[in-house]
Amino acid sequence: MDVRAQISMVFHLDKCIGCHTCSIACKNIWTDRKGAEYQWWNNVETKPGTGYPTKWEDQDIYKGGWEKNDKSINLRGAGKKKSLLNIFHNPHLPVIDDYYEPFTYRYLDLIESPAMDDQPTARPVSLITGKPIDIKMGPNWDDDLSGTPDYARKDPNLRDLPPAVQEAMFQLERMAFFYLPRICNHCLNPACVASCPSGAIYKRGEDGIVLINQQVCRAWRMCVTACPYKKSYYNWHTGKSEKCILCYPRLEAGYAPACMHSCVGRIRYLGVLLYDADQIETAASEDTSKLVESQLNMLLDPNDPEVIKAAKASGISDSTIKSAQDSPTYRFVKEWGLALPLHPEFRTLPMLFYVPPLLPVMASLGVQDKEQGDKLDPIAKFWNDDWLYDTSTDNLWGTIEEARFPLKYMANLFTAGDEEKIKDVLKKLMAVRIHRRGVTVGDIPAEKVQKALSEAGLNAEMADSIYKLTSLAKFDDRFVIPPAHREQAIEMLEFTGDTKGSTGFGFRQKPERGL
Amino acid sequence: MQSPKIECQIKALHMKQMFSIIMWVLVVMPTCLSQESTDIADLFKIKCAICHTIGGGKLIGPDLSGVDQRHSRDWLVEFVRSSQKMINRGDPAAVALFEANNKIQMPDPMISDDQIQSILDHIEAQSGQAASGSEYVSILEGASPENRESGRRLFEGLHSFSNGGPSCLSCHNDISTYFFSENSYSNKDIRTSFSTLGEAGIKAILESPPFPVMRKAFEGRPLQEAEIHDLLVFLRDSGSANAHANPSSGYLLYGLGGTVLLLFLIAGLWIERKRTSVNHKIYKRQIRSAN
Numbered sequence: 178m179d180v181r182a183q184i185s186m187v188f189h190l191d192k193c194i195g196c197h198t199c200s201i202a203c204k205n206i207w208t209d210r211k212g213a214e215y216q217w218w219n220n221v222e223t224k225p226g227t228g229y230p231t232k233w234e235d236q237d238i239y240k241g242g243w244e245k246n247d248k249s250i251n252l253r254g255a256g257k258k259k260s261l262l263n264i265f266h267n268p269h270l271p272v273i274d275d276y277y278e279p280f281t282y283r284y285l286d287l288i289e290s291p292a293m294d295d296q297p298t299a300r301p302v303s304l305i306t307g308k309p310i311d312i313k314m315g316p317n318w319d320d321d322l323s324g325t326p327d328y329a330r331k332d333p334n335l336r337d338l339p340p341a342v343q344e345a346m347f348q349l350e351r352m353a354f355f356y357l358p359r360i361c362n363h364c365l366n367p368a369c370v371a372s373c374p375s376g377a378i379y380k381r382g383e384d385g386i387v388l389i390n391q392q393v394c395r396a397w398r399m400c401v402t403a404c405p406y407k408k409s410y411y412n413w414h415t416g417k418s419e420k421c422i423l424c425y426p427r428l429e430a431g432y433a434p435a436c437m438h439s440c441v442g443r444i445r446y447l448g449v450l451l452y453d454a455d456q457i458e459t460a461a462s463e464d465t466s467k468l469v470e471s472q473l474n475m476l477l478d479p480n481d482p483e484v485i486k487a488a489k490a491s492g493i494s495d496s497t498i499k500s501a502q503d504s505p506t507y508r509f510v511k512e513w514g515l516a517l518p519l520h521p522e523f524r525t526l527p528m529l530f531y532v533p534p535l536l537p538v539m540a541s542l543g544v545q546d547k548e549q550g551d552k553l554d555p556i557a558k559f560w561n562d563d564w565l566y567d568t569s570t571d572n573l574w575g576t577i578e579e580a581r582f583p584l585k586y587m588a589n590l591f592t593a594g595d596e597e598k599i600k601d602v603l604k605k606l607m608a609v610r611i612h613r614r615g616v617t618v619g620d621i622p623a624e625k626v627q628k629a630l631s632e633a634g635l636n637a638e639m640a641d642s643i644y645k646l647t648s649l650a651k652f653d654d655r656f657v658i659p660p661a662h663r664e665q666a667i668e669m670l671e672f673t674g675d676t677k678g679s680t681g682f683g684f685r686q687k688p689e690r691g692l
Numbered sequence: 693m694q695s696p697k698i699e700c701q702i703k704a705l706h707m708k709q710m711f712s713i714i715m716w717v718l719v720v721m722p723t724c725l726s727q728e729s730t731d732i733a734d735l736f737k738i739k740c741a742i743c744h745t746i747g748g749g750k751l752i753g754p755d756l757s758g759v760d761q762r763h764s765r766d767w768l769v770e771f772v773r774s775s776q777k778m779i780n781r782g783d784p785a786a787v788a789l790f791e792a793n794n795k796i797q798m799p800d801p802m803i804s805d806d807q808i809q810s811i812l813d814h815i816e817a818q819s820g821q822a823a824s825g826s827e828y829v830s831i832l833e834g835a836s837p838e839n840r841e842s843g844r845r846l847f848e849g850l851h852s853f854s855n856g857g858p859s860c861l862s863c864h865n866d867i868s869t870y871f872f873s874e875n876s877y878s879n880k881d882i883r884t885s886f887s888t889l890g891e892a893g894i895k896a897i898l899e900s901p902p903f904p905v906m907r908k909a910f911e912g913r914p915l916q917e918a919e920i921h922d923l924l925v926f927l928r929d930s931g932s933a934n935a936h937a938n939p940s941s942g943y944l945l946y947g948l949g950g951t952v953l954l955l956f957l958i959a960g961l962w963i964e965r966k967r968t969s970v971n972h973k974i975y976k977r978q979i980r981s982a983n
Contacts, residue, residue: 239966
């Protein structure tokens with residue numbers, strides 16, 4: 178057992194309101210530079226939608242991630258042989274139009290324009306060429322299902338859905354969507370690291386953050402192709418590739434990453450997971466149907482004495498183990514089994530997990546309560562349609578099975594097509610709601626609540642902790658950041674005694690007497 | 693007591709003086725000596741006899757016997773000083789000589805006008821006598837294919853010359869394989885040399901090269917008798933065989949063919965490449981509808 182520590186993330190999609198605050202926070206800190214204008218290390222996508230860059234999930238186009246061969250796995254679009262063959266022209270590289278041409282406006286024209294009959298306008302100009310352009314695309318052009326025929330309907334995840342089901346998803350008043358915020362997954366089996374011909378990309382030993390060494394990067398851009406999530410970007414100005422650094426300077430200082438810190442919906446959780454590095458290859462080479470399971474099996478129980486012993490033997494500090502024990506991500510991912518990796522079929526073993534959204538399911542259906550309606554004042558507005566929340570149908574899980582949002586679609590996103598797994602998670606989420614409705618409203622009989630909880634594999638205690646961490650969690654509950662122990666790292670490189678006495682109070686010139 | 697520093701400086705001074713003396717001995721002395729001790733007959737041997745005879749028949753250049761009767765003394769002095777200048781100027785007699793002697797330019801001998809006069813005197817004196825040398829007798833009788841092969845190996849540098857001279861291929865076209873002949877250092881195409889200059893001419897060139905670069909290359913490293921023999925056999929046999937092949941005829945075709953092949957190869961290798969942006973169609977449609 179080779180125990181290692183990984184800072185992992187959980188995004189609770191039920192809570193995401195799609196405000197893009199995370200994207201802006203990230204942009205302001207890291208990518209508001211020449212050559213990086215088009216890069217969104219954090220972006221929020223509407224699902225269904227084609228995302229950013231357009232159709233990034235379609236690996237027939239971009240050839241990202243790993244594919245299984247007989248015994249193990251190999252990179253789909255990179256690797257030694259393919260990289261050598263394509264070293265001067267990478268044929269699957271996204272071009273700027275796959276992202277969008279970054280732009281700004283000539284705001285100064287508004288101020289400096291001479292007096293005219295018409296109002297002055299600020300013309301859009303390209304941030305690459307500096308010349309006026311017609312804006313064709315932005316980083317979230319398909320936001321909130323805009324341009325559906327071009328974008329949402331071409332979502333690669335709709336591929337194996339029957340046409341009738343697809344049609345139903347886009348019917349007026351039946352449409353549903355949710356948001357999918359994305360950052361680098363800081364994978365356990367990162368394709369970008371494997372693809373780099375210069376060896377510039379590495380996974381930090383202490384916390385598993387994947388970084389690109391800007392001194393070593395030689396702009397081969399194989400990582401841009403290899404990353405199936407398209408989270409490695411090429412900076413045309415510096416001639417280096419860049420990616421999300423999980424705000425490691427902030428993490429080392431004990432702060433949450435900017436995107437997480439600024440999150441309005443408080444959807445983001447961050448904490449340490451301990452995993453067994455010996456299992457990486459076997460886990461990534463599993464059959465597609467077993468990928469999620471094998472990935473979760475790699476994650477170790479930080480309270481298990483055996484694991485703690487092995488972790489200490491690997492040089493993981495006590496404070497990191499303590500953080501792993503308090504980790505909110507461990508609870509979401511392992512204890513409760515609520516969070517799933519995005520596109521496990523890319524086989525990179527992503528360490529960013531998503532709690533799938535229940536909202537479209539909950540809002541999908543409900544029986545009009547005639548009795549309640551009759552009690553209302555005749556002039557009161559009575560909602561005659563059937564969109565009101567109702568979790569008290571006779572058939573306990575009916576709302577999930579007849580979901581407005583096809584389970585298959587969710588399964589394509591989070592479980593490599595396994596609908597049962599996604600149903601299990603949704604049942605758990607719903608059981609928590611039934612339980613809490615029983616507690617707070619009291620209109621659901623106790624035995625029904627109990628039935629729901631046990632069928633979902635939960636108990637009242639667990640449901641309460643899920644509720645607490647989901648709805649009431651404070652800053653320190655959501656982000657359990659292990660101390661970075663920079664002092665230890667520094668002491669490995671230099672002897673602090675060398676500079677002792679070299680600064681502080683003293684004489685700049687020799688005094689006449691003394692010394 | 694002298695400090696070590698001063699001692700050092702004195703030593704350095706000694707070294708400097710010693711150095712200048714050595715340099716003087718090495719550089720200045722030989723030039724003086726050579727100037728004083730050169731006899732006209734020797735000078736003729738060194739500068740002229742490689743290509744010319746006096747009454748011995750034509751080698752590379754014409755027989756100089758009676759040259760005084762053919763041209764005036766002034767004209768001769770000027771021609772010897774720099775024949776190239778006269779040819780460039782278009783002097784009819786000089787051009788005629790150049791044309792008559794396979795268009796091989798006579799190298800400037802780099803000697804003074806007085807020495808030219810003396811040499812011309814020497815020629816005049818010698819011209820009266822009967823032909824001093826006998827007719828040239830070919831040495832290539834009974835040459836075997838082994839000689840030819842040995843000559844080829846010497847030409848191409850597969851065997852080095854015993855005195856260490858550079859192989860012919862260093863500067864000249866390989867006359868047996870003419871494909872890359874454009875790349876030779878010397879512009880002289882020697883494929884036809886044997887047929888135009890004859891055995892005697894080539895032999896003279898090989899024995900004591902008259903051309904400045906070639907002379908420098910073989911200075912102190914003369915070719916051996918046997919080596920010259922083999923080279924002559926090789927030049928005679930292969931030179932005439934390939935004399936009229938056009939060295940650059942294949943180039944363009946090979947180039948075009950190679951390009952087409954390469955393009956097909958590239959198109960085949962990258963047939964599954966990402967050809968356009970995924971948004972290409974959307975942009976196209978949007979722009980069309982906007983217009």
